[in-house]
Amino acid sequence: MAKPTLTLNGKPVEFEPGQTILEVALNNGVEIPTLCYLKDATPTGACRVCLVEVKGARTLVASCAMPAGPGMEVTTDSQAVHTSRRLNIELLLASGNHNCLTCEANGRCKLQALAYKYGITDIRFKGQTQQYATEDENPLIVRDFSRCILCGRCVQACNDVQVNRAIGYGYRGAASKIVTTGDRPYHHSDCVFCGQCLEACPVGALVEKKAKGQGRSYELKQVRTTCPYCGVGCQMLLHVKGDRIVKVTAAQGPANKGRLCVKGRFGYDFVHSPERLTTPLIKEDGQFREASWDEALGLVAKKFKEIKKEHGAGAIAGLSSARTTNEENYLFQKLFRAGIGTNNVDHCARL
Ligand code: SF4
Ligand code: SF4
Ligand code: SF4
Incomplete structure (x- = not known):
C-alpha cells in the first residue's frame, strides 16, 4: 500500500x-x-x-x-516560525540565571546554542521565577534550579526511559519546579542515582558533581568502551582530559540503549585510585611483595598441583567474576573442569 x-x-x-x-x-x-x-x-x-x-x-x-x-x-x-522560536528562547533565558561564564554546561548547552543561532544578545524581559536554592548535598548530582528551563526531559528520562518514577513536576506557575516525592533532596528520595536525568538535561541545571571544574566539554576527548562492572555489556563514553576520566555518559548499545546504572556512570574512581593493584603481589612471611605475572601464575599453578596431589581435584574451587566477559567466564570454567578436573565452579552474579 x-x-x-x-x-x-x-x-x-x-x-x-x-x-x-x-x-x-x-x-x-x-x-x-x-x-x-x-x-x-x-x-x-x-x-x-x-x-x-x-x-x-x-x-x-x-x-x-x-x-x-x-x-x-x-x-x-518561515518568518513567523523564526520570530516565535526566538521569543520562546528569550523567555526561557529570562526565566532563570543564565550566566554562561560560570556554568558547567557552557559549550554543550542546547539553550546557549539556540540563543547563538537565533542571534539573541539582549533579554528584553525580566524573569519572575521562584529562586530555589541549589541542591548540592549528595556526592553525585548537583541540581541548580536557577538554570532549569522546566523542559521535563529529566522527568521523561526517569519515568519513561529508566522507569524509576522518582521525579515529576511540582508547584504551579512561576513557582514550578522538578521535584521528588515530597520535594525531598535526591538522597532522601526514591532516586537510585542512575544519572539518566543528568544525561537528559539540555542545560546546566543538572551537573555531575565530580566533573565540576574538571574541564569544558570541548576540552574532553570521548572514548567509547564497555562498562566493566557486570556482564550486561552497557556501552559508554569516557570523557577524558589528559589521562584522567572526567565523567562517563551512556552510548547507544544493543544491551543498554543509551542507559547506564549508578555503577557504570559514577563508579569510575577506581581507575585512578592510588590503591589500585597494578602488579601481582605474593605474600611471604606475612608481607606482600611485588612479582611478575610469570612468577605469580607459576606459583598458583604449583600450589594447584600440590593441593590436587594431596587432597584431590575436589579440594579446589573457582569463583569467577561478573566483571569478566562471557568468553572469559567460559574459559575459566573450562580451565577448572578440563584442566584441573573439578566441577566446583561458581560465579558471583549467582549469589
Ligand atoms: S544553562 Fe546554558 S544558557 Fe544557561 S548559563 Fe548554562 S550554558 Fe548558559
Ligand atoms: S538519578 Fe535516576 S532515579 Fe534519580 S532522579 Fe535521576 S533519573 Fe531518576
Ligand atoms: S532536564 Fe534539566 S532543564 Fe529540563 S526540567 Fe529537568 S532539570 Fe530542568
Missing part, C-alpha cells in the same frame, strides 16, 4: 502513520530545533521551540507532539 504523503517546505515526502511532524522532518534531513524532545519518550511540547507552520492551523504547532497527517502543508522555517 502506498505510504501517505505531506508537503514539507514545498516538497512532497512520505511518512509512516503515527509519526510526528518532527520525526518526518528528521527522516528527511530537515532540522527543527528542540529542547524538550527526548527520543522514544512521550512528547510533552513543553519548550515550544520546535514550532512549525501547518497550513490551515489557527496557530503555530509544536512539531514534536503533532502527528503527521496526509496532505498537510508544513513550513519549518
Whole structure:
C-alpha cells in the first residue's frame, strides 16, 4: 500500500502513520530545533521551540507532539516560525540565571546554542521565577534550579526511559519546579542515582558533581568502551582530559540503549585510585611483595598441583567474576573442569 504523503517546505515526502511532524522532518534531513524532545519518550511540547507552520492551523504547532497527517502543508522555517522560536528562547533565558561564564554546561548547552543561532544578545524581559536554592548535598548530582528551563526531559528520562518514577513536576506557575516525592533532596528520595536525568538535561541545571571544574566539554576527548562492572555489556563514553576520566555518559548499545546504572556512570574512581593493584603481589612471611605475572601464575599453578596431589581435584574451587566477559567466564570454567578436573565452579552474579 502506498505510504501517505505531506508537503514539507514545498516538497512532497512520505511518512509512516503515527509519526510526528518532527520525526518526518528528521527522516528527511530537515532540522527543527528542540529542547524538550527526548527520543522514544512521550512528547510533552513543553519548550515550544520546535514550532512549525501547518497550513490551515489557527496557530503555530509544536512539531514534536503533532502527528503527521496526509496532505498537510508544513513550513519549518518561515518568518513567523523564526520570530516565535526566538521569543520562546528569550523567555526561557529570562526565566532563570543564565550566566554562561560560570556554568558547567557552557559549550554543550542546547539553550546557549539556540540563543547563538537565533542571534539573541539582549533579554528584553525580566524573569519572575521562584529562586530555589541549589541542591548540592549528595556526592553525585548537583541540581541548580536557577538554570532549569522546566523542559521535563529529566522527568521523561526517569519515568519513561529508566522507569524509576522518582521525579515529576511540582508547584504551579512561576513557582514550578522538578521535584521528588515530597520535594525531598535526591538522597532522601526514591532516586537510585542512575544519572539518566543528568544525561537528559539540555542545560546546566543538572551537573555531575565530580566533573565540576574538571574541564569544558570541548576540552574532553570521548572514548567509547564497555562498562566493566557486570556482564550486561552497557556501552559508554569516557570523557577524558589528559589521562584522567572526567565523567562517563551512556552510548547507544544493543544491551543498554543509551542507559547506564549508578555503577557504570559514577563508579569510575577506581581507575585512578592510588590503591589500585597494578602488579601481582605474593605474600611471604606475612608481607606482600611485588612479582611478575610469570612468577605469580607459576606459583598458583604449583600450589594447584600440590593441593590436587594431596587432597584431590575436589579440594579446589573457582569463583569467577561478573566483571569478566562471557568468553572469559567460559574459559575459566573450562580451565577448572578440563584442566584441573573439578566441577566446583561458581560465579558471583549467582549469589
Ligand atoms: S544553562 Fe546554558 S544558557 Fe544557561 S548559563 Fe548554562 S550554558 Fe548558559
Ligand atoms: S538519578 Fe535516576 S532515579 Fe534519580 S532522579 Fe535521576 S533519573 Fe531518576
Ligand atoms: S532539570 Fe534539566 S532536564 Fe529537568 S526540567 Fe530542568 S532543564 Fe529540563
